[in-house]
Amino acid sequence: MDVQPNPTKEFALSRGERDSAACAIAGVINEQGRRFNGERIIRMIANMHDRSNGLGGGFAAYGIYPEHKDLYAFHVMLDSAAARENFEEFLRRYYEIETEEVIPTAPLREIRNRPILRRYFVSLRDRVLGEHYDLTEQDLVVRHVMQVNGQIKGAVVFSSGKNMGIFKGVGYPEDIGRFFRIEEYDGYLWTAHGRFPTNTTGWWGGAHPFGLLDWAVVHNGEISSYGINRRYLANFGYHCNMHTDTEVITYLFDMLLRKHRLGIEEACVALAPPFWDDVERMEPERRELVRGLRITYAGALLNGPFSVVLAHSRGMIGFNDRIKLRPMYAARRGDELFIASEEAAIREVSPELDGVWQAEGGKPVVCELKVPLDAPEKEPARA
Amino acid sequence: MRRWLVQPEFKVERDLERCIQCQVCVRQCANDVHSYDEEDEQVSSDGACCVGCHRCATLCPTGAISISRSQLEFKPNANWTPESIRNVYKQAEGGGVLLSAMGTDRPWRVYWDHLLLNASQVTNPSIDPLREPMELVTYLGRKPDQIRVERGPDGKVRLATEITPQLKLQTPIMFSAMSYGSISYNASQALARAAKAAGTFANTGEGGLHPDFRQYASNMIVQVASGRFGVDPDYLNVAAAVEIKIGQGAKPGIGGHLPGEKVDAAISRTRMIPQGSDAISPAPHHDIYSIEDLRQLIYAIKETTQHRKPVSVKIAAVHNVSAIASGAVRAGADIVAIDGLRGGTGAAPTTIRDNVGIPIELALAAVDSRLREEGIRNQASIVAAGSFRSAADVAKAIALGADAVYIGTSACVAMGCHLCQRCYTGKCNWGIATQDPFLTKRLNPDVATRRLTNLLRGWSLEIKEMLGMMGVNAIESLRGNREHLRAVGLSDREMVILGVKPAGE
Ligand code: SF4
Ligand code: SF4
Numbered sequence: 001m002d003v004q005p006n007p008t009k010e011f012a013l014s015r016g017e018r019d020s021a022a023c024a025i026a027g028v029i030n031e032q033g034r035r036f037n038g039e040r041i042i043r044m045i046a047n048m049h050d051r052s053n054g055l056g057g058g059f060a061a062y063g064i065y066p067e068h069k070d071l072y073a074f075h076v077m078l079d080s081a082a083a084r085e086n087f088e089e090f091l092r093r094y095y096e097i098e099t100e101e102v103i104p105t106a107p108l109r110e111i112r113n114r115p116i117l118r119r120y121f122v123s124l125r126d127r128v129l130g131e132h133y134d135l136t137e138q139d140l141v142v143r144h145v146m147q148v149n150g151q152i153k154g155a156v157v158f159s160s161g162k163n164m165g166i167f168k169g170v171g172y173p174e175d176i177g178r179f180f181r182i183e184e185y186d187g188y189l190w191t192a193h194g195r196f197p198t199n200t201t202g203w204w205g206g207a208h209p210f211g212l213l214d215w216a217v218v219h220n221g222e223i224s225s226y227g228i229n230r231r232y233l234a235n236f237g238y239h240c241n242m243h244t245d246t247e248v249i250t251y252l253f254d255m256l257l258r259k260h261r262l263g264i265e266e267a268c269v270a271l272a273p274p275f276w277d278d279v280e281r282m283e284p285e286r287r288e289l290v291r292g293l294r295i296t297y298a299g300a301l302l303n304g305p306f307s308v309v310l311a312h313s314r315g316m317i318g319f320n321d322r323i324k325l326r327p328m329y330a331a332r333r334g335d336e337l338f339i340a341s342e343e344a345a346i347r348e349v350s351p352e353l354d355g356v357w358q359a360e361g362g363k364p365v366v367c368e369l370k371v372p373l374d375a376p377e378k379e380p381a382r383a
Numbered sequence: 384m385r386r387w388l389v390q391p392e393f394k395v396e397r398d399l400e401r402c403i404q405c406q407v408c409v410r411q412c413a414n415d416v417h418s419y420d421e422e423d424e425q426v427s428s429d430g431a432c433c434v435g436c437h438r439c440a441t442l443c444p445t446g447a448i449s450i451s452r453s454q455l456e457f458k459p460n461a462n463w464t465p466e467s468i469r470n471v472y473k474q475a476e477g478g479g480v481l482l483s484a485m486g487t488d489r490p491w492r493v494y495w496d497h498l499l500l501n502a503s504q505v506t507n508p509s510i511d512p513l514r515e516p517m518e519l520v521t522y523l524g525r526k527p528d529q530i531r532v533e534r535g536p537d538g539k540v541r542l543a544t545e546i547t548p549q550l551k552l553q554t555p556i557m558f559s560a561m562s563y564g565s566i567s568y569n570a571s572q573a574l575a576r577a578a579k580a581a582g583t584f585a586n587t588g589e590g591g592l593h594p595d596f597r598q599y600a601s602n603m604i605v606q607v608a609s610g611r612f613g614v615d616p617d618y619l620n621v622a623a624a625v626e627i628k629i630g631q632g633a634k635p636g637i638g639g640h641l642p643g644e645k646v647d648a649a650i651s652r653t654r655m656i657p658q659g660s661d662a663i664s665p666a667p668h669h670d671i672y673s674i675e676d677l678r679q680l681i682y683a684i685k686e687t688t689q690h691r692k693p694v695s696v697k698i699a700a701v702h703n704v705s706a707i708a709s710g711a712v713r714a715g716a717d718i719v720a721i722d723g724l725r726g727g728t729g730a731a732p733t734t735i736r737d738n739v740g741i742p743i744e745l746a747l748a749a750v751d752s753r754l755r756e757e758g759i760r761n762q763a764s765i766v767a768a769g770s771f772r773s774a775a776d777v778a779k780a781i782a783l784g785a786d787a788v789y790i791g792t793s794a795c796v797a798m799g800c801h802l803c804q805r806c807y808t809g810k811c812n813w814g815i816a817t818q819d820p821f822l823t824k825r826l827n828p829d830v831a832t833r834r835l836t837n838l839l840r841g842w843s844l845e846i847k848e849m850l851g852m853m854g855v856n857a858i859e860s861l862r863g864n865r866e867h868l869r870a871v872g873l874s875d876r877e878m879v880i881l882g883v884k885p886a887g888e
Binding site: 221222224225226227228231232234235236259260261262263265266270275276277285286288289291292293295296297298299301303304305322323325 | 503506507508510515516518520522526527528529530531532534539540541542544546549755758760761853854855856857859860861862863864865866867
């Protein structure tokens with residue numbers, strides 16, 4: 001299989017520019033873990049068609065690979081047969097490949113210039129884990145994904161979680177959804193993104209959601225603190241290769257929640273802390289906590305206008321900048337929580353709602369699964 | 384006193400039509416340029432000793448005095464500048480080390496003037512500081528790499544990580560080290576009071592802490608320099624933080640010398656040395672000959688202060704500044720202050736002042752990058768010093784990676800200094816760098832305090848405007864954010880060191 005050269009990453013990266021965008025975001029979760037297909041999320045994002053300009057769209061879906069739920073599902077974009085060869089050689093060095101296949105797509109006139117799209121269900125070789133007594137399996141996966149994205153020309157791993165997958169590309173989001181046939185998957189949690197990039201042209205790897213392990217982030221806005229967030233992350237071994245704001249948001253959440261084991265609420269305080277005047281008015285114990293978070297994670301503060309939906313296998317978080325410079329609505333209906341840039345997108349799929357509200361600046365909207373999820377995580381290996 | 388071959392630098396002219404023979408200039412000029420002839424009832428001027436401080440012209444009620452550069456031109460010579468010729472004359476006559484004060488006046492590249500700030504347009508809205516909170520609060524000190532929290536039985540989340548002592552600044556600008564002795568009592572007092580009023584810190588310099596200034600000690604950083612003047616446990620404990628001075632940008636590797644004539648009763652008490660004796664700061668600390676020794680001193684100070692005060696280490700920006708800063712951080716410094724090539728001084732050998740060290744912009748960028756590469760940037764705050772002339776310079780320094788800046792020269796200028804560079808003569812006509820009671824009383828501490836707080840306020844407001852225009856509302860989002868800087872007219876290599884892109888990219 002051969003394709004003409006495709007703009008996955010080399011093009012945008014060679015310009016060394018950062019990509020930022022104004023966008024539409026949406027998410028829906030069934031907190032009882034009941035699965036439903038991608039039809040509704042397509043309708044939600046299509047309702048906000050005018051918030052994108054056809055230069056990028058994508059979806060994240062959780063619970064879609066129950067038959068492979070213990071394996072990492074790597075979704076990969078490849079520019080060429082050579083890129084594929086290099087990538088697979090890299091992959092085989094560290095992973096056992098259980099299944100590999102082309103990601104099924106539907107022929108769509110609107111979707112052009114697509115790269116090779118493949119997925120690999122893999123597990124880390126025990127030997128590899130044994131070689132790194134100080135790293136967890138997840139640390140290694142993060143490292144490998146960064147290595148591929150940073151070093152293997154023409155290859156981008158754009159989804160690397162278990163029992164979840166990201167589908168994205170250049171086009172209007174509803175077209176991307178049909179292209180990837182997402183109505184044929186069943187998930188308990190879906191998020192979607194429609195892009196309106198403002199300073200780069202569209203490229204496949206730069207579409208959203210941005211994923212790492214089982215995090216998937218969609219975001220609307222621009223992170224004006226990007227320069228320092230990126231340098232701050234480098235301190236902790238995270239290297240931003242994709243030149244997107246969403247990438248730094250994802251890494252920051254990964255670091256705070258997974259590596260530093262903060263709760264969601266504390267992580268959100270670190271990323272969008274209250275103003276000092278408000279901190280001074282808090283009761284002493286709380287003040288100490290917030291002050292500690294704010295000064296320690298000063299480099300993690302996300303500044304500028306943004307609304308973000310962070311999805312992970314256990315739930316979904318909606319999150320706004322400190323002074324709410326971008327719109328974000330949340331709504332409940334029965335077991336379901338919806339988040340979207342516009343209320344209309346929610347009403348489109350659920351005209352009747354138990355409640356709908358505007359998320360407050362800096363205060364996360366959090367929804368967690370009410371049922372257990374059996375995704376056993378390997379313990380860090382000991383030397 | 385006029386030297387034979389050294390022609391005057393300034394020409395002092397008096398408009399006789401305007402002059403009312405009031406003799407204000409005669410009383411104001413400590414350099415005896417103006418004199419009154421009783422017989423002729425006539426004021427006259429001899430510009431030979433004029434240092435260009437503008438005191439007389441500023442105070443002349445009729446504006447009769449004008450000071451201009453002497454027009455005596457040498458034959459143009461790109462190599463032998465008038466300055467270099469004059470210096471040879473001076474040394475041929477005096478045979479000594481030429482002294483200067485304030486920062487170097489040589490045309491070394493000022494990188495601030497080659498860096499431009501960013502602003503928001505459309506995609507990310509700018510924020511109006513008049514409507515939205517705009518935060519400049521800065522905490523200086525060691526930060527942990529990560530926070531641990533614990534959930535109590537009541538379900539409340541508590542901080543489980545101990546945060547070491549921090550200095551809380553309302554604005555990221557502090558007053559640089561200027562010792563009582565090198566500057567007057569009134570000037571020292573004004574700096575301390577202004578720091579307290581503005582919620583920031585003033586540095587005592589190495590001259591000890593006058594008992595009268597203890598009331599401002601919660602806003603003062605006390606310095607421990609190689610002379611150890613005025614250092615005792617009480618001095619260390621009363622202040623907000625302690626700074627070990629290793630070097631100074633204007634004279635890296637050089638000690639200090641306060642002549643005995645300036646050591647009056649009050650200064651002798653404050654410095655804890657006999658009255659009239661020279662106060663000599665050796666070039667190195669005689670107990671610091673290696674980085675381990677520095678570590679010992681840092682921990683001796685931490686022990687003495689029961690680990691309640693952050694300890695800063697001030698170094699001059701020299702060639703391998705980033706390695707030195709990294710060593711200081713690993714030795715336990717909570718704050719590293721870096722003083723650049725253009726930093727000021729009360730007295731320094733001219734040739735050292737003008738030729739040693741590197742510009743603060745490059746040093747700051749290199750240190751910030753180095754500490755990040757080593758993953759220890761969280762372990763210490765960086766304070767940059769060495770000539771900040773405006774709020775824009777400060778904002779650019781913060782974007783390069785400084786947590787805060789020290790200002791010395793600008794603070795003096797705010798109090799009236801005219802940069803005549805003659806602080807070492809002790810004849811500062813503006814009452815700043817002098818101990819002569821006739822001159823020191825010219826500086827009204829209330830007025831000077833107000834002028835200093837005004838300066839801090841003005842710059843802080845401007846920094847808030849700049850943050851808002853960049854679309855951020857907290858200083859930490861600018862700190863180290865080099866994406867908000869672009870370079871004009873710099874070489875590729877310089878841009879690599881500064882970590883900035885050229886304008887247009
Ligand atoms: S030294 Fe100052 S006060 Fe004296 S004549 Fe010159 S400008 Fe005037
Ligand atoms: S402090 Fe006084 S002596 Fe020193 S440069 Fe300023 S005006 Fe001149």
